[in-house]
Amino acid sequence: MTPRPSFREIFLVFLRLGLTSFGGPAAHLGYFHDEFVYRRRWLTDAAYGEVVALCQLLPGPASSQVGLAIGFLRGHYRGALAAWLGFTLPSAILLMLFALGLGLWPGVAEGGWVTGLKLFVVAVVAQAVWQMGRTLCPDARRRGLAILVAAFLVVSGSAVMQILALAVAGMAGLVLGIPRDQASGELTLPVQGRRPMVFAVLFAALLLLSFWPLATGTLPWLAAEMYRSGALVFGGGHVVLPWLQEGFVASGYLSADTFLAGYGAAQAVPGPLFTFSAFLGASGNGMAGAVIALVAVFLPGSLLVFAGLPLWHWVRNHDRARSALAGVNAGVVGLLLATLYDPVWTSAVKGSGGFALVILLWGALAVLRVPVWVLAPLSAGAGALLF
Known part of the structure; x- marks a missing residue:
């Protein structure tokens, strides 16, 4: 095992990753594996696999966790x-x-580039649904479960119904x-005392508090919306979109055009997609809103990592718990399909020209493997020319 790195060393390593890690959560995990398993040997392959498995089971942004x-x-x-600071x-x-x-x-938000x-x-x-479906729904039971969740949420897509659908998927x-698949048991965790329980209680208390009615647009409301989104999202990344849309577009805080323009911009920058929260917070609340939104959306996932590390020893060997979480993951695919x-589709595709551009962009992503950070500005340029 290599010597323990300093705060500065860890920060600089993750800062470089935060500046160069394009491609979304799946790509981030590949970058981490190359950096920390092969190059620096901070973890073994088996230990890294267990870290990834644990974070996939927890709500929140998996790659950031x-x-x-x-x-x-x-x-x-x-x-x-x-x-966290360096990567985010x-x-x-x-x-x-x-x-x-x-x-x-x-x-500026009303131009054709926004349509692009x-x-x-x-x-x-669409590509995220395809990739996550292949990974999280490898058999007929899980694919059927995902389709049922999607059909239900297309008709009844409120935040409460989304929570209910995922709970039912877990029971299914x-x-x-x-x-x-069983984990290897390789990971050794430096967790002692009662701190994990403190983190779990704090997570639950803040989640309950986030449901308190607050005036739309205020900083406390912003913190509550972000915390609730970060706490209830399984799969991270693109899956946070329906939760944030419910809180920020359906409430009238932002227009759908501005919301999707910001989400499109989030695809063009490196690092975690959850930093879309900084865009939402700054829209109407300035720098203070950006900071509060950023901390609030990442806080629940962070608390769950600290609380969940000891629990992993139990979950990885408990078949029924892992089956329930597999059902939740299938439900997540259905949730993203409904979104x-x-x-996404209803507010963006208005005619045959838009549909044709979507097909070309999806082909570039799925077939040609063009990076999203290349396609995002190209899409904006095509929109400015065509719409």
Whole structure:
């Protein structure tokens, strides 16, 4: 095992990743594996696999949680903070500046380039559904469960119904006995005392508090919406879209055009997609809103990592618990499929020209493997020329 790195070393390693990790959560996990297993040998292959498995089972941004866990394993709580700051700040700052720019020149958000970005989002979410479906729904039972969840949420897609659908999917996984591969038992965790329980209680208390009615648009409301989204999202990344759309577009806080323009911009920057929260927070609440939204959306996932690491020893050897979580993951695919229709498709595709561009963009992503950070500005340019 290599010597324990300093706060500065962990921060700089993750800062470089935060500046260069394009491609979304799946790509981030590949970058982490190359950096921390092969290059630096901070973890073995088996230990890294267990970290990824744990974070996939928890609500929140999976790739950011993996980075947080690696920072914790190498530098305890200071290391976790260094990892989160380094990986998150680059994209968060860029998206905050983008939101502030739209606030200064609101007419810019009405151009054809926004239409291009919205159509790009359709292709990105479609590709995410395809990839996640192949990974999380490898058999007929899980594919059927995902389709049922999608059909239900297309008709009744409120936040409460989304929570209910995922809970029912978890129970279905338990009843059906959906199999899960067993973890290796390689990971050794530096967790002692009662701190994990404190983190779990804090997570639950803040989640209950986030449901308290608050005036739309205020900073406490912003914090509550972000915390609730970060706490209830399984799969991270694109899956947060329906939760945030429910809170920020359906409530009238943002227009659908601005919301999807920001989400499209989030595809063009490196780092975690959850930094889209900085765009939403800065839209109407400036820099203070960006900071509050960013911290609030990442906080529940971070608390769950610290609380869940000891629990992993039990979950990885408990077949019924893993079957229930497999059902939840299948439900997540259905949730994202429903989101692909509404609001993504319904607000972006208005005619045959838009549909044709979506097909071309999806083909570039799925077949040609063109990076999203290349396609995002190209989509904006095509929109400006065509719409």
